[in-house]
Amino acid sequence: MNRESGRHPVNVGHLVMGIAFLAMVGVWALIQAGVVGDGDVRWLLPVPWVLAGLGGLVAIAMSGSRRWTTRQTGWVEPATPTEANDPTEEIR
DSSP, X not given: OOOSSSOOOOOHHHHHHHXXXXXXXXXXXXXXXXXXXXXXXXXXXXXXXXXXXXXHHHHHHHHHXXXXXXXXXXXXXXXXXXXXXXXXXXOO
């Protein structure tokens, strides 16, 4: 496949899980450093999943319009049968 730009295609699943992992490490670091109290953990734990979801949505929105072109998917309209290669024509 020939690429027109130097950009590497993004694997959205890898991006989402990477963001979630980094955010979980950040939450863990905040808890271990004592910056966040016990009462604040309740609202802080969903933050990695929200950030990962937003990152995934942004990645899909940025690459969605360029991803499904006919050149990249290889989709070709089927040719219309002609008299020469029409298998429904009776054999004489």
